[in-house]
Amino acid sequence: MDTEMEYGSDYKYIPTSSMGSGLGTEVLPDLYCHTIQIVNVCLVGNSGAKDFVLVDAGMPGSANEIISMTEQRFGADCRPGAILLTHGHFDHVGAVIELVEHWQVPVYAHELELPFLTGKMSYPEPDPTVEGGLVAKMSPMFPNEPINLGDHVQPFPADGSVPQLSGFRWIHTPGHSPGHVSFFREADRALIAGDAFVTVKQESLYKVLTQEQEISGPPRYLTTDWQAAWDSVRKLADLQPAVAICGHGMPMAGEVLSNELEKLVNEFDRIAIPDYGKYVH
Template identity: 75%
Template sequence: MRQDLNYGKDYKFVPVTSVGSGIGIELLPDLFCHTIQIVNICLVGYPESDEFVLVDAGMPKSANEIISVIEDRFGPNCRPKAIILTHGHFDHVGGLIELVKHWEVPVYAHQLELPFLTGQKSYPEPDATVEGGLVSKISPTFPNEPINLGSSVQTLPSDGTIPHMSGFRWIHTPGHSPGHVSLFRESDGALIAGDAFTTVKQEYMYKVFTQELEISGPPRYLTTDWEAAKQSVIKLEALKPKVAVTGHGLPMSGEVLTTSLKKLVNEFDQIAVPDYGKYVN
């Protein structure tokens, strides 16, 4: 068991939730998403198979829930081949250290996220002044110090392939974080977008709680490069995905996804970019 791994000193349970918390959705026979409070994890692989991966690791203190969801789908005492991170913000690595110790599996992330995953560098402070509602206002209470995964975290292969995710490739989609990646499978148009875009207005507590379906940009209070974020959405829309799981909000598919993504690209500055905030411009 690895004892050299640790969270930042500000790591703690974050008491926000939604009506979708605890609910899982099978989007494709080998693509399942599950909501933990306000964030989604993804399981890629066929049920009862031992060839599967976990994408992202939920909210702080969620490791037991993640293990339970995985064992329900893949069988008792199973373990993923790897954990793939879209990025390292607190709500995507919340159960990570317990999971790595429990399963002893590798974690993969983009090279540019590694400083935030090896204890070297904190993310910028969340912006409470950004245009938005209550979630934005309380965002400075969210953990932003780096976790330290030591040698358990590895860089995603530079050729775009993803270990143990045959058919998927990773796409660098920065803006929300420097090394943010999205995962795409050409054969069926499946997209795991992370926080490159969302399907809920993540800044507003009421909308987060009700999970009202609405295309939006990355969560504003943690997005520091809006021009890069816009280019990332343009890149993803060009792939013409047929089904998408985002880090926050309900999955989208078919014509709703196509028209929503097109609208987000065409109106990114109005829909996604806040009117004010310390990371705007």
């Protein structure tokens, strides 16, 4: 395992943060959500346990924050069994190379995301023309070139199981990206949704900064297949999750979650799909 790993040449720190940045929420005894600037990472495992995993890898330049937050929860010199990626957009893999080098652990992603994680293919360009606000206008400055994890990244098992994470299964939820996945645990109906839907309107700078909570579709400026995105939200709503951690915004639970998800499914074309933009057909 000595492949040279590298970020794209456009990788850089993005100077934008929400009021929630640096704060963590214990959603369940073994489910911890931590906000890094404008994106969430998730630790799955009981506090102080030896076996746990990290879901997603934050913003560029956030490795030290992720390591220290992990050590606060699991003890000095702890390391996860694996890093699991919901998808490979820059704000979900921003610190992954430093973390792999520090922890020497494998990374898992859906096989359709692997070209974007092994240097073979860039995501479609973000769409700054899309309806929705200032963050969309800023999106051309976001890193978009593929990173290369070489043989440090491998695909999730085809049977839906999640390596190092018993009780959860991965669910293919494309639309926002081709190989986007969410993680679901039947026992308590806990959902880690990634960006399949989010609980803050991610295009609005004001709402991102204040973390004003409302369920919304995936971030508009990077979503290229709206029909698939709608189908994915429908698939997750059918699971009737009791609690959901999303890639952006605060965790949501109970009746608020089920009502908001139902509304999103029924009115996805009005709430989520922008009125205009280059990926809107």
